[in-house]
Amino acid sequence: MSDKLYKALLFLTALIMPIVCGGVVYALVTDAYDAFEHFGFFKFLTSSDWNYTQGAEQYGALPFITGTLMTTLLALVFCIPFSLPVALFVGEYFKGTKAASVLGTITDLLAGIPSIIYGLWGFYTLRPLIMALNISPQGSGILTASMVLAIMIVPYAASLSTEFIKMVPNDLKEGAYSLGATRAEVVRKIIFPVAGSGIFSSYVLAIGRALGETMTVTMLIGNTNNIPDSITSTGNSMASIIANQFGEADDLRLSSLIAIGLILFLITAIINMIGKMMIKRARIS
Amino acid sequence: MESVKPILEFRKTCVSYTKQTMAVKYVSAAIEKNTITAIMGPSGCGKSTLLRAANLMHNLYQNIRVDGEILLNGENILSMEPIDVRRRVGMVFQRPAPFPTMSIYDNVLSGFALNGIKLSKAEKDATVERCLKSVALWDEVKDVLNKKGTFLSGGQQQRLCIARALAMKPDVLLMDEPTSALDPIATKHIEELLLELQKEVTILIVTHNMGQAKRISSKSMFMYLGELVEYGDTEAMFSNPADERTRAYLTGKMG
Numbered sequence: 099m100s101d102k103l104y105k106a107l108l109f110l111t112a113l114i115m116p117i118v119c120g121g122v123v124y125a126l127v128t129d130a131y132d133a134f135e136h137f138g139f140f141k142f143l144t145s146s147d148w149n150y151t152q153g154a155e156q157y158g159a160l161p162f163i164t165g166t167l168m169t170t171l172l173a174l175v176f177c178i179p180f181s182l183p184v185a186l187f188v189g190e191y192f193k194g195t196k197a198a199s200v201l202g203t204i205t206d207l208l209a210g211i212p213s214i215i216y217g218l219w220g221f222y223t224l225r226p227l228i229m230a231l232n233i234s235p236q237g238s239g240i241l242t243a244s245m246v247l248a249i250m251i252v253p254y255a256a257s258l259s260t261e262f263i264k265m266v267p268n269d270l271k272e273g274a275y276s277l278g279a280t281r282a283e284v285v286r287k288i289i290f291p292v293a294g295s296g297i298f299s300s301y302v303l304a305i306g307r308a309l310g311e312t313m314t315v316t317m318l319i320g321n322t323n324n325i326p327d328s329i330t331s332t333g334n335s336m337a338s339i340i341a342n343q344f345g346e347a348d349d350l351r352l353s354s355l356i357a358i359g360l361i362l363f364l365i366t367a368i369i370n371m372i373g374k375m376m377i378k379r380a381r382i383s
Numbered sequence: 384m385e386s387v388k389p390i391l392e393f394r395k396t397c398v399s400y401t402k403q404t405m406a407v408k409y410v411s412a413a414i415e416k417n418t419i420t421a422i423m424g425p426s427g428c429g430k431s432t433l434l435r436a437a438n439l440m441h442n443l444y445q446n447i448r449v450d451g452e453i454l455l456n457g458e459n460i461l462s463m464e465p466i467d468v469r470r471r472v473g474m475v476f477q478r479p480a481p482f483p484t485m486s487i488y489d490n491v492l493s494g495f496a497l498n499g500i501k502l503s504k505a506e507k508d509a510t511v512e513r514c515l516k517s518v519a520l521w522d523e524v525k526d527v528l529n530k531k532g533t534f535l536s537g538g539q540q541q542r543l544c545i546a547r548a549l550a551m552k553p554d555v556l557l558m559d560e561p562t563s564a565l566d567p568i569a570t571k572h573i574e575e576l577l578l579e580l581q582k583e584v585t586i587l588i589v590t591h592n593m594g595q596a597k598r599i600s601s602k603s604m605f606m607y608l609g610e611l612v613e614y615g616d617t618e619a620m621f622s623n624p625a626d627e628r629t630r631a632y633l634t635g636k637m638g
Binding site: 267269270272273274275276277278279280283284287288291292294 | 438440443465466467469470473474476478480482483484493494496497498499544547548551
């Protein structure tokens with residue numbers, strides 16, 4: 099009898115998550131509906147106007163989609179040369195040593211730092227440096243946001259990649275060494291190909307993290323509603339435009355912001371799903 | 384007794400994993416060219432450890448020390464570059480492990496690829512055919528050379544690994560219980576193969592299987608607690624072991 103009760107309770111609690119998820123999607127879709135209906139879904143995606151003058155309202159998501167994609171991809175590019183060596187250090191070269199566990203722990207620690215702190219550091223340390231180096235006059239912009247974003251996603255990419263590098267069977271490595279390979283050759287020709295799909299999927303998940311990162315990007319991207327014409331120019335990401343304007347927006351503008359949120363949600367969900375699927379496949383093989 | 388210059392010679396070889404304990408203690412033994420030498424002994428006696436010393440596998444791990452001398456054609460390998468040694472002393476492991484991202488064809492050539500040695504297409508084809516023929520795998524796989532090596536059966540995979548080692552034309556082939564993960568039929572194939580192969584390469588094989596040692600080796604070593612207890616002609620050792628411990632092991636009283 100109590101078994102049945104437990105089962106029913108468990109079932110009910112388990113039901114809550116899908117309901118919450120469905121509720122979020124439902125709310126997003128209904129609230130975004132106005133914007134899509136007014137501008138048309140495709141037009142909304144491709145328009146670069148963001149004009150909230152009463153009577154001449156025009157909203158389009160393109161600048162923000164561009165901003166998000168630029169910061170994310172640039173962050174990925176900056177992240178690889180830091181996370182891959184960490185993964186090799188911890189997972190292969192110094193596997194099982196004290197040094198490896200210290201480095202691994204410190205890298206994981208980076209993941210626990212609140213994003214507002216990264217934002218502050220970026221704003222008061224990195225931004226002045228970028229101005230001093232004459233890279234851009236205002237200091238903030240796509241580049242600055244991407245650099246800090248890169249540091250934030252290093253732990254995610256590194257710890258997952260480490261796991262896959264560690265999983266390369268010793269048999270294969272020793273087999274390669276026994277044929278006269280050097281360590282670098284073993285890394286390049288055995289470890290990378292064997293762990294490759296796993297490493298790739300860990301970067302897909304890191305992208306998933308970077309896409310939605312809000313606070314740091316909002317503090318550093320410059321918050322202008324244009325399509326960024328270079329990596330040093332300012333812009334807005336999908337998350338940062340919402341964070342910037344949701345408090346003062348109503349009606350069509352609010353609906354447009356929510357529509358951007360819906361698009362961000364969909365992109366992130368798809369990327370995460372692809373990443374998780376790839377990890378599952380990499381783990382099986 | 385004719386004196387043949389040994390191809391591989393252990394001279395007071397010691398291997399230690401920790402400062403306090405030695406896994407292999409002062410082993411001295413000369414291995415003749417084109418023979419099969421079996422290394423027998425109970426688990427933990429140091430036979431694999433001794434074998435792995437012969438191609439500097441221990442250099443991969445920081446804590447392991449190898450002392451004494453190991454001569455390859457008269458030259459002490461302990462003072463040579465591991466990479467050069469390993470190209471001349473090949474190795475086959477307990478579990479067959481072809482490189483999973485490579486085709487059968489590329490697996491045979493992996494030694495060249497790993498060392499960055501470029502071969503012409505004709506050289507590659509010839510090497511693949513030669514090596515797969517010498518492990519009696521050619522007829523079975525010649526039409527599927529582009530398939531992954533992991534697609535083969537366990538016995539075939541192990542023969543592929545032997546072919547991969549042979550491709551580098553090593554002087555000595557070290558085998559660490561190469562048939563312990565295989566079924567009896569695959570084991571029989573490999574044993575027949577080794578008897579053929581000794582014409583081209585000197586084989587040192589660690590085995591748990593006394594029958595196997597008897598069937599294929601001309602010389603045998605018996606190790607116990609890190610020491611080389613007895614080394615001599617396999618037949619003589621099996622019929623009349625010199626040491627009481629060898630006798631106890633061979634008659635199944637210890638193992």
